[in-house]
Amino acid sequence: QVQLQESGPGLVKPSQTLSLTCTVSGGSINSGSYFWNWVRQPAGKGLEWIGRIYTSGSANYNPSLKSRVTISLDTSKNQFSLKLSSVTAADTAVYYCARGQGGWVNYYHFYYMHVWGKGTTVTVSS
Amino acid sequence: QSVLTQPPSASETPGQRVTISCSGSSSNIGVNTVNWYQQLPGTAPTLLIYDNNRRPSGVPDRFSGSKSGTSASLAISGLQSEDEADYYCAGWDDSLNGPVFGGGTKLTVL
Numbered sequence: 001q002v003q004l005q006e007s008g009p010g011l012v013k014p015s016q017t018l019s020l021t022c023t024v025s026g027g028s029i030n031s032g033s034y035f036w037n038w039v040r041q042p043a044g045k046g047l048e049w050i051g052r053i054y055t056s057g058s059a060n061y062n063p064s065l066k067s068r069v070t071i072s073l074d075t076s077k078n079q080f081s082l083k084l085s086s087v088t089a090a091d092t093a094v095y096y097c098a099r100g101q102g103g104w105v106n107y108y109h110f111y112y113m114h115v116w117g118k119g120t121t122v123t124v125s126s
Numbered sequence: 127q128s129v130l131t132q133p134p135s136a137s138e139t140p141g142q143r144v145t146i147s148c149s150g151s152s153s154n155i156g157v158n159t160v161n162w163y164q165q166l167p168g169t170a171p172t173l174l175i176y177d178n179n180r181r182p183s184g185v186p187d188r189f190s191g192s193k194s195g196t197s198a199s200l201a202i203s204g205l206q207s208e209d210e211a212d213y214y215c216a217g218w219d220d221s222l223n224g225p226v227f228g229g230g231t232k233l234t235v236l
Binding site for chain 2: 039046047048049051052060061062063096100102105107108109110111112113114116117118119
């Protein structure tokens with residue numbers, strides 16, 4: 001079955017850009033109507049959706065982070081990536097990548113993330 | 127401050143039934159479906175309930191979900207020690223144009 005694995009630097013300096021990659025194995029990132037997501041979780045706190053990208057390359061982001069976030073797709077490597085600019089200590093968190101599925105049924109919008117990576121810890125510190 | 131509101135904690139003894147609530151609004155739960163995620167200590171979240179009350183393959187039928195108006199609930203019956211985890215409700219928010227989460231409920235099995 002499909003598995004996701006996050007990778008990237010565990011330490012980023014304040015004001016720099018955080019860059020993470022999610023490698024998809026066990027299936028093609030291009031197959032099916034899936035959304036590829038990034039979610040983060042500060043230590044001891046809840047989950048926060050960062051953004052997602054569709055297999056077409058169309059992306060949308062959490063409004064609270066939109067000015068600093070870019071999510072991109074690399075189908076040749078079966079990967080998708082996250083870039084978060086101008087980081088501060090508040091961006092310290094475990095970052096997860098996840099595969100999502102969504103659409104409409106009987107006028108209700110459904111959206112869930114059914115495959116998750118194990119997460120990677122990113123600390124913002126000088 | 128999370129968009130969806132959950133109690134921070136819940137507890138019950140083994141074998142009993144526990145319910146966790148999730149309160150939203152007319153831009154999320156009121157008009158879209160609800161999901162629940164389980165996060166065991168030190169691990170990534172996993173999908174527990176989707177589309178209000180559907181269970182992914184492998185999830186025991188001890189777990190059930192329901193929705194009414196702008197609120198939703200997760201019920202766990204026949205509580206077991208391995209159910210001790212954080213539980214998050216989530217759903218699509220039309221105003222934010224993205225998925226939103228509750229703050230999470232830490233379930234303790236006494």
